[in-house]
Amino acid sequence: MSEFDFQGERETWGDLGQKALKNRSFFIGALITGTVLFMALLSFFWTPFDVTELDIGNKLHWPDTTNWLGTDHFGRDVFSMLMVGARNSIAVAIVAVSIGMAIGVPLGAAAAASRSWGSNLIMRTNDFIFAFPSLLLAVLFTAIFGPSAINAMIAIGIFNIPVFARLAHGGSLALWQREFILSAQTSGKSRVRITIEHIMPNLLNILIVQGTIQFSLGILIEAGLSYLGLGTQPPDPSWGKMLSEAQTMMYFASYLAIFPGIAIVFAVLGLNLLGDGLRDIFDPKLRRGR
Amino acid sequence: MITFIFFLRRIAFSFVTLIVASIVIFAIIQILPGDPAQLILGMNAQEDTLAALREQMGLNAPFYSRYFEWILGVMVGDFGTSYTYSVPVSELILERLWVSLPLAVMALSLSTLIAIPAGVIAASKHNKLPDVSIMGFTQLGIAIPNFWFAMLLVLVFAIKLQWMPAGGFAGWDVGIGAGILSLALPAIALALPQASILARIMRSALLDVLAEDYMRTARAKGLTERMTLWRHGVRNAFIPVLTILGLQFSFLIAGTIIIENIFYLPGLGRLIFQAIAQRDLIVLQGLVLLLVAAVIFINLLVDAAYAMVDPRIKRAYHE
DSSP states (O other): OTTOOOOSSOOOHHHHHHHHHHOHHHHHHHHHHHHHHHHHHHTTTOOSSOTTOOOGGGTTOOSOSSSTTOBOTTOOBHHHHHHHHHHHHHHHHHHHHHHHHHHHHHHHHHHHHHOSHHHHHHHHHHHHHHTSOHHHHHHHHHHHHOSOHHHHHHHHHHHHHHHHHHHHHHHHHHHHTSHHHHHHHHTTOOHHHHIIIIIHHHHHHHHHHHHHHHHHHHHHHHHHHHHTTOSSOTTSOOHHHHHHHHHTTTTTOHHHHHHHHHHHHHHHHHHHHHHHHHHHHHOHHHHTTO | OHHHHHHHHHHHHHHHHHHHHHHHHHHHHHHSSOOHHHHHHOTTOOHHHHHHHHHHTTTTSOHHHHHHHHHHHHHTTOOOBOTTTOSBHHHHHHHHHHHHHHHHHHHHHHHHHHHHHHHHHHHHTTTSHHHHHHHHHHHHHHHSOHHHHHHHHIIIIIIISOOSOSSOOOOGGGOHHHHHHHHHHHHHHHHHHHHHHHHHHHHHHHHHHHTSHHHHHHHHTTOOHHHIIIIIIIHHHHHHHHHHHHHHHHHHHHHHHHHHHHTTOOSHHHHHHHHHHTTOHHHHHHHHHHHHHHHHHHHHHHHHHHHHHOHHHHHHHHO
């Protein structure tokens, strides 16, 4: 399989840093992601208004100089709610991707390296989890164990495992056919050592790209779960919940349906650009300006 | 012969997966809180009436015997009777399938029709204007949650312009046109993120293939640029694209759960949500099993397609 490429010479962190500064995707992505992260962290110490305080007299105000993005049907400041919502989304996505990578990648790589009945078992279990549509799994999971942000993390994380396992498996299988792996085998290295020294570094690119997709998917699914009322629970604000509340008010307060959506797009877009930039920086083939 | 054995093994695996899945689904759904007998008779029911109904429904029987009764029924198309609607589950599912299946087919075709040409154009015009603009659009497409996109579509096309219905399903008996019109916005909402992901995968896979030595060989032996692109480039780039297509089917099913709720479409996704809310467990387990079976079947097809596109993978299974 040709989507996998191996690196020529080793690079120092200094070289990579130089390239990072020149890469536009990376720069814009890092800027956006940094802004979202900063807002999320800032919300722990300061928000323009208190999001737990209801001010019914001030409800459904269109955006102005006091409430930059307006107020909702309880008179809460939308901008402050978006700031607090950011940290919920990020937390859920980070934990979910970590679960998926930490368990999925070693399983997939091991299955490709051993090709025994054990590897078959791993990949079949994988197919099995895979057979459950992600959101359906998450919906069932939260229905059984109760809707909460923690359960959303676990549910999204479980569905991330087979994604990374499959990718690591497919990528490793292709790499095992390459000449440089054969030469490593001829030189007497064990399969475990080859996996760690040669397979894993070469899977990095594709894992980064997939990691980015899964991270943004994590944010999207969290938003979806919260939209359905199964993720982050009130009174904690979340982007998805804000959108579902806005839906009934679209005829007279369309701004409520706009800003949380923009926040989600902003966060996901930033992460994706960051991932793309990282891929360009890591991938020597792309750097040669193919 | 090798192909035959490969498929036979793959089918056997799928079958085993399905059996294990059915047991797990049955077990998981038993954990769900809620008593079906209480649900049917209401909160004020007498304890002895409840007990009698539980006995009649076979809820007191041991786990394995309830499982076998259910699964044997499923094999002959009898999924049991819904607790809340008092109609056969199979009837409910079949009725809803006429909404969800056309919706899924419309969304998947729409996304493939957009994505494959977009990806090929982007890769063949690498770093030029078409590539940059297509990539810009896909970035945006991936970042937009489909339910928010659906809300925006409703805001623009149903509320402001009033071209389309904001929700609900006209029904196929009103006319195919009316049915398709009520599914148009939901299908677009589902297709956009899918098309964006698929186009990106198509592009990056094709870019990798284009850099391969055999592409140079193909050109050197006198093939035109177009023939090289389609016969050697696109064909080989299809392997990662197929994986994603398989993946997307399950995202599509997940997507319908939200989208059908937004548009008030009486489809399978909405049925699942209602079944969970109403603790209609017998509907829920039948539905989940059906969807899982669909995903397993699609994965089987994807693997079969793999082996056809790249014979090396088939061989790898045998070493």
